[in-house]
Amino acid sequence: MTLINASFRHAGAQQLAQSLLAARQATLSLFDCYTYAGLDVVAGMPHHPQLSPPLWQLGNIAWFAEWYILREAPSSHPADAVYNSLLTRGDDLFDANMVDHRARWSLDLPSPGAVKTYCHEVLDRVLDKLSREANVDSALAPYRLALAHEDLCGEQLLAGLQWLGLKGPEAQPASPSLPLAAGEISFPGGTIELGSRRDGGFAFDNECPPHACYVPPFTIDAVPVSNAQFADFVSDGGYQNRQFWSAAGSAWLMQQERSSPLYWLRDGMQWRTMRFGQRMTLPLHEAVRHINLYEAQAYCAWAGRRLASEAEWEYAALSGHPVFQWGHVWEWTATPFEPYPGFAPDAWREYSAPYFMQHQALRGAAFATPLRLRSARMRAFQAPQRVDGFTGMRTCAW
Structure with missing residues (x-):
């Protein structure tokens, strides 16, 4: 098992940095599957009662990491963030607690390019801050949380591709066969x-x-x-x-x-x-x-x-x-x-x-x-x- 695949629950700063980079690469690969298919990542998609539009999902992933790491919010309460978002109206657009599922399909979101730029800027700042953190659980807790959130969202993006009948990433994991007569x-x-x-x-x-x-x-x-x-x-x-x-x-x-x-x-x-x-x-x-x-x-x-x-x-x-x-x-x-x-x-x-x-x-x-x-x-x-x-x-x- 490689370092980036080892459990993140006790991961130190170096392992977390590698895992955050790997998670983002996987997220963008999944997101690009929607755009490569020629699908409008918001307006051209049929509404799904549980899944979110991929463009909103991508922005939410970056917003979540920014909220708990860069903005140093101790909880999800709207008043808890110490700093403002890097993105104008970031809270109004990508806070899952403020925007319910149905509303996500009709938001006037930034362009895919602008959302990707936001994602890159947040991740760069997250990794820079992580490089200066003490290697203790209390300091690393928000990074582990952001990583878990991105991994969970990634699985939802893959489920969305299946639901829409779109091709998945070339590097997506294969479903293994079960052993015969396992009993x-x-x-x-x-x-x-x-x-x-x-x-x-x-x-x-x-x-x-x-x-x-x-x-x-x-x-x-x-x-x-x-x-x-x-x-x-x-x-x-x-x-x-x-x-x-x-x-x-x-x-x-x-x-x-x-x-x-x-x-x-x-x-x-x-x-x-x-x-x-x-x-x-x-x-x-x-x-x-x-x-x-x-x-x-x-x-x-x-x-x-x-x-x-x-x-x-x-x-x-x-x-x-x-x-x-x-x-x-x-x-x-x-x-x-x-x-x-x-x-x-x-x-x-x-x-x-x-x-x-x-x-x-x-x-x-x-x-x-x-x-x-x-x-x-x-x-x-x-x-x-x-x-x-x-x-x-x-x-x-x-």
């Missing part, structure tokens, strides 16, 4: 410490504080559910048989009129799929992706299985078991996204708290997630109906 793993259970500590290094606020959690014995798949396994569910009429679907899932399914996962296409006796605008044979031994919570629950009901709880997933991921694999897709869990006991928001106050009890917890990481961001402790979250992300599932025995 399942039984764990004896016991009391574990669930969550991350704040004393040193970076942790997202929803991972904290750590607390004791008893996990009963359980048996879990070694790998996520594959396309081949999910295709059996589809072929068996899984989308038509409402006994497998929850009330919320049935309501969603009626609105969608869907009989297979998003981007799947029937071609005679085989399945094909659309990957970044290219039609291809569905890779049967990859993890199923772009399924939502309702589809994951229906598959489990059909298979006589269940989703893992967050605690079970973290127990298995931290066990060191050589067969347990993750990093193919974000995995739905059976756990609603809620705060751990004693939760307190961090500087990025809106990262977690607005979504508690409205979203469902996801665990793991996707093939598109930078290696430095991956952690067995990380709690992702998403609305149950969303299918645009690189989300899949694994199952447990009852």
Whole structure:
């Protein structure tokens, strides 16, 4: 594993500088995919209820780093920034707390060239300031936060390319195949410490504080559910048989009129799929992706299985078991996204708290997630109906 791919949670100044540069290179490569396709990066795009226009996303990435690093804001409160933005009306245009999703599609944004110039200036100043920081956690915390934010946004930009059917970057990561006959793993259970500590290094606020959690014995798949396994569910009429679907899932399914996962296409006796605008044979031994919570629950009901709880997933991921694999897709869990006991928001106050009890917890990481961001402790979250992300599932025995 190279230096820039090592976990950023305890990264020193030199590693952070390299990672910030790598993240920006990846961001601009993703952004350019939209412009190379001849797409107007704001006005020419159809509105998406969760994703943001790529030009706004690019400006927000720079604004976020400027806010917490250059403007030395201790929190996301509008009055907390010590200095003004380098960009005229920067706060009005790119503060996610001030501009809701729908408004982002109708803003009078600067030109792509002007936004890129803003990005370059912010990054140059960030790296200069970082070179003079003390190599201690308190000083490096805002840099780690800005890096995490850019990596998360990068995955959203890639999801947008998939949604629009546009070609991705030449250097984008490939989705690995799952091992054949991986089977399942039984764990004896016991009391574990669930969550991350704040004393040193970076942790997202929803991972904290750590607390004791008893996990009963359980048996879990070694790998996520594959396309081949999910295709059996589809072929068996899984989308038509409402006994497998929850009330919320049935309501969603009626609105969608869907009989297979998003981007799947029937071609005679085989399945094909659309990957970044290219039609291809569905890779049967990859993890199923772009399924939502309702589809994951229906598959489990059909298979006589269940989703893992967050605690079970973290127990298995931290066990060191050589067969347990993750990093193919974000995995739905059976756990609603809620705060751990004693939760307190961090500087990025809106990262977690607005979504508690409205979203469902996801665990793991996707093939598109930078290696430095991956952690067995990380709690992702998403609305149950969303299918645009690189989300899949694994199952447990009852």
